[in-house]
Amino acid sequence: MKAIAVTDQAAGTAGMKLTERPEPQAAINDVVVQVHASGFVPTELMWPSTWTDRVDRDRTPSIPGHELAGVVTALGYGTTGLSVGQRVFGLADWYRDGTLAEYLAMEARNLAPLPGDVDFTVGASLPISGLTAWQGLFQHGRLQAGQSVLAHGAAGAVGSMVTQLAREAGAYVIGTGRAADRQKALDFGANEFVDLDNDALEDVGNVDLVFDVIGGNIQKRSAGLIRAGGTLVTVVGPPDARPANGLAVDFVVESDRAQLTEIVQRVRDGRLRTNISNISTLDDAVSAFNPTKRRSGKTIIRVRQ
Ligand SMILES: NC(=O)c1ccc[n+]([C@@H]2O[C@H](COP(=O)([O-])OP(=O)(O)OC[C@H]3O[C@@H](n4cnc5c(N)ncnc54)[C@H](OP(=O)(O)O)[C@@H]3O)[C@@H](O)[C@H]2O)c1
Numbered sequence: 001m002k003a004i005a006v007t008d009q010a011a012g013t014a015g016m017k018l019t020e021r022p023e024p025q026a027a028i029n030d031v032v033v034q035v036h037a038s039g040f041v042p043t044e045l046m047w048p049s050t051w052t053d054r055v056d057r058d059r060t061p062s063i064p065g066h067e068l069a070g071v072v073t074a075l076g077y078g079t080t081g082l083s084v085g086q087r088v089f090g091l092a093d094w095y096r097d098g099t100l101a102e103y104l105a106m107e108a109r110n111l112a113p114l115p116g117d118v119d120f121t122v123g124a125s126l127p128i129s130g131l132t133a134w135q136g137l138f139q140h141g142r143l144q145a146g147q148s149v150l151a152h153g154a155a156g157a158v159g160s161m162v163t164q165l166a167r168e169a170g171a172y173v174i175g176t177g178r179a180a181d182r183q184k185a186l187d188f189g190a191n192e193f194v195d196l197d198n199d200a201l202e203d204v205g206n207v208d209l210v211f212d213v214i215g216g217n218i219q220k221r222s223a224g225l226i227r228a229g230g231t232l233v234t235v236v237g238p239p240d241a242r243p244a245n246g247l248a249v250d251f252v253v254e255s256d257r258a259q260l261t262e263i264v265q266r267v268r269d270g271r272l273r274t275n276i277s278n279i280s281t282l283d284d285a286v287s288a289f290n291p292t293k294r295r296s297g298k299t300i301i302r303v304r305q
Pocket of ligand 1: 041128129132156218294
C-alpha cells in the first residue's frame with residue numbers, strides 16, 4: 001500500500017516521504033480501515049510517540065497521522081461493535097502506524113460510526129480538534145452556561161471548535177489570534193477578538209476559563225486573568241503558570257465514541273462547522289504539509305477518491 005513515512009525527526013515535515021508499505025493486519029480488538037481521508041497535526045513530529053513504541057524502542061520508519069475517516073475492511077479476533085463495510089471516523093493510537101496510508105489497523109473502540117450524509121473529508125477533520133475542544137471545555141474545564149472563555153488561536157483547528165462549542169453551551173467567548181484571523185474567529189462565533197500582536201490581552205478583564213493552545217508568555221499572562229475558582233486548560237504541555245485561585249489542567253486528547261457521535265451530530269444539523277483550509281492527495285501530501293505561505297485551518301489528505 002502507499003503510505004507517508006518518516007525516519008528523521010530533525011527534518012520535520014520536510015523529511016516526510018511517499019513509500020510502499022505492507023498492508024497491516026488486525027490484532028485482537030482491532031479493525032483494519034481502508035482510509036478515505038486523513039488528518040495530521042504538524043507538531044506530532046515532535047512527540048516521542050511518533051518515533052518510539054511504548055517501551056521506547058525505535059519504531060521508524062513510522063507512518064504519522066492520527067485522524068481518519070474510512071471503511072472497515074477486516075475485524076481482529078474478538079472485535080465487537082463495528083462491522084466490515086461500516087463507515088467510521090476516529091482517533092488512532094499515538095504509538096502505532098497512523099492514518100497517512102491507504103490502510104491502517106487500530107483499536108475498534110477508538111472509532112465511531114460516520115453517518116452516510118457526512119463526507120469522509122469532513123469526518124477526518126473532526127477527531128483531534130473536536131475531541132480536544134470537547135474534553136477541554138466540558139471534562140477538564142467544567143464549563144457552565146453564563147461563564148466566559150478566553151479561546152486562544154480561535155481561527156485555528158482546535159480554537160475554532162472551542163469557540164463554537166463554548167458558544168453553544170451558553171458561554172461568552174473572547175477569541176484571540178493574529179490580526180488576519182479576526183473576521184474568521186468572529187465568523188466562528190467569538191463575541192469579541194483580541195489580536196495578540198497589537199491589542200492588550202489584559203484589557204479583556206477576568207474570565208472563568210482560559211483554553212490555551214499557545215503556551216509561553218501568552219499562557220502566563222492569561223493565567224493572571226482567571227477569576228477565583230476558574231480554570232486554565234492547556235494542550236501544549238505541563239503549564240508554566242497557574243491561576244492564583246483556580247485550577248491548571250494539561251491533557252492529551254483521548255478517543256471517545258460517544259463524544260465523536262455528539263460532535264458529528266452537531267456537524268449534521270449545522271451547529272458546528274469544521275475548519276479545513278486545504279484538501280490534498282496522498283501523492284501530494286508532502287508538499288501540502290510544507291506550504292509556502294501561511295494557512296489557517298486543517299489540511300486534509302483525501303487518500304481515496
Ligand atoms: N494535547 C492535545 O491533546 C492536543 C490536541 C490538539 C492540539 N494540540 C496542540 O495544540 C496546538 C494548536 O493546535 P491546532 O491544531 O489548533 O493548531 P492551529 O490550527 O495552527 O491553530 C493555532 C492557532 O493559534 C495561532 N497562534 C499560535 N501562536 C500564536 C501567537 N503567539 N499569537 C497569535 N496567534 C498565535 C496560530 O496562528 P499561526 O498559524 O499564525 O501561528 C493558529 O491560528 C498545537 O501545538 C497542537 O500540537 C494538543
